[in-house]
Amino acid sequence: MNEEEVLTEYEILKDFGLSKNEIYTYLTVLSMDLCEAKEICRRTHIPSSKIYNILDRLENFGLIEIQQSRPKRYRPLSLDSAIENLKAYKKREYQMFKAKLPRLKTLLQSRVKTSISDSLFWNVSIGESNIFNRHISRFRFVDFIGMICIDYTMLMKMTTNSNMAQEISLDFKKKKITTKLIIAYETAEQKSQILNWVYQRPRDVDSKNQIRLIKEKISIPFGLFDLNKVILLMRHPVRSDEFLLSIYMINKPLYEDLIPYFDGIWNRAEVIPRN
Numbered sequence: 150m151n152e153e154e155v156l157t158e159y160e161i162l163k164d165f166g167l168s169k170n171e172i173y174t175y176l177t178v179l180s181m182d183l184c185e186a187k188e189i190c191r192r193t194h195i196p197s198s199k200i201y202n203i204l205d206r207l208e209n210f211g212l213i214e215i216q217q218s219r220p221k222r223y224r225p226l227s228l229d230s231a232i233e234n235l236k237a238y239k240k241r242e243y244q245m246f247k248a249k250l251p252r253l254k255t256l257l258q259s260r261v262k263t264s265i266s267d268s269l270f271w272n273v274s275i276g277e278s279n280i281f282n283r284h285i286s287r288f289r290f291v292d293f294i295g296m297i298c299i300d301y302t303m304l305m306k307m308t309t310n311s312n313m314a315q316e317i318s319l320d321f322k323k324k325k326i327t328t329k330l331i332i333a334y335e336t337a338e339q340k341s342q343i344l345n346w347v348y349q350r351p352r353d354v355d356s357k358n359q360i361r362l363i364k365e366k367i368s369i370p371f372g373l374f375d376l377n378k379v380i381l382l383m384r385h386p387v388r389s390d391e392f393l394l395s396i397y398m399i400n401k402p403l404y405e406d407l408i409p410y411f412d413g414i415w416n417r418a419e420v421i422p423r424n
Contacts (some may be wrong), residue, residue, distance in 0.1 A: 165235055166242075167210070170195050174203050175212050175225070183224045210238055267377055270399040277306065280395040284380050285313060287397065288372060289320045293327075296373040296411050300333040301343060302390050303370050303382065308346060318350050321358065330360045331411075331418055333367040340364070347421060361418035373411060377401040 162172045173193050178184060181192075186200050195203065204223055207213045211234020216222040225231065274283045285307065288295060299307075307313050321328050334340045340362060347360055372380040379398045385391040 165210075165239060168203075170199065171203050171206055171210075174200065175207050178207070178213055178223055179225045183222055185220050185222055187220070189223070210235065267401045268399065272397045273394055274397070275394045277392055280382070280392055281307075281313060284395040284397045287378075287380065288317045288374065291321070291324075291326050291374045293375050295321065295326055295328045296408075297328070298331040298333070298367060298372070298411060298414060299370040299382075300367045301335070301339040303392070304332055304343060304346065306392075315350070325357065327357045328359070329411075329415060331363060331414055332360065333363050333365055335364065335366060344421070360421045361415060362421060363414060363418035367414075371407065371411075373404055373407055377404050379403050379407065 158176070159172055162175070163169075167175065170193070174189060174195065177189055177192050181188065186197065186204065189195070189204075190197050190200050193200075204213065204215065204221075208215055211226065212231045213223050213225050216224070226234065272283075274280050288297070307317075308315070320326075332343050334343055343362060368384075370382040377399055379396075379400055381396045381398075382392050383394050383396070385393040
């Protein structure tokens with residue numbers, strides 16, 4: 150049974166931003182069709198001092214409509230209309246938040262420490278979903294330079310299970326980040342698939358975006374960025390095609406130790422010509 154099958158209507162409506170009392174009120178109106186506030190209060194045990202604001206909110210969501218009589222009467226919109234109105238409501242809400250984000254970033258920027266901190270920090274993510282969402286996704290926010298050494302298995306997971314590889318590439322292109330990417334392979338078929346991916350990417354291979362291939366096994370894929378940040382990817386000890394955990398660190402000494410290691414692999418790797 151998947152997650153969608155165990156969700157209740159209460160949980161889904163809550164995810165759309167309805168409060169506990171708003172959900173109970175809406176479900177009550179659904180079961181009553183045309184009704185008055187006093188009857189809704191009787192069934193939900195919500196006081197009349199609160200019920201009118203709740204009903205107004207439900208109208209704003211596009212879930213019910215109000216007859217402006219004395220007393221007012223309430224009825225639910227059709228389910229098709231309600232679902233479309235919920236979608237439209239959340240879309241308007243998203244656009245409103247999106248418009249505020251540049252201003253929010255400007256306000257928060259004044260509070261951010263601008264100098265690079267070399268204080269040791271580490272964080273572990275367990276399971277591939279967390280590895281991608283919490284650690285691999287950090288490459289989208291690189292500021293200076295990125296050096297990445299992965300293998301065919303990780304590349305396939307980044308391209309087939311999500312759009313993360315393409316999103317990272319587009320972000321690097323937009324910010325003009327200098328990147329060096331090493332991709333390890335073990336078979337000719339793997340190399341062919343890697344090359345297909347390389348030449349279909351939204352960012353061309355050039356002096357600021359270099360990619361090399363190497364025919365060898367990379368025991369611990371890793372990434373280096375922003376002069377002091379490191380990501381290490383650890384495989385499952387039994388299932389080698391599965392990544393068990395990742396470690397993200399702000400660790401300048403380790404970063405500096407890995408630079409010559411990366412350069413050694415880079416110098417052995419095969420250059421992919423520019424498009």
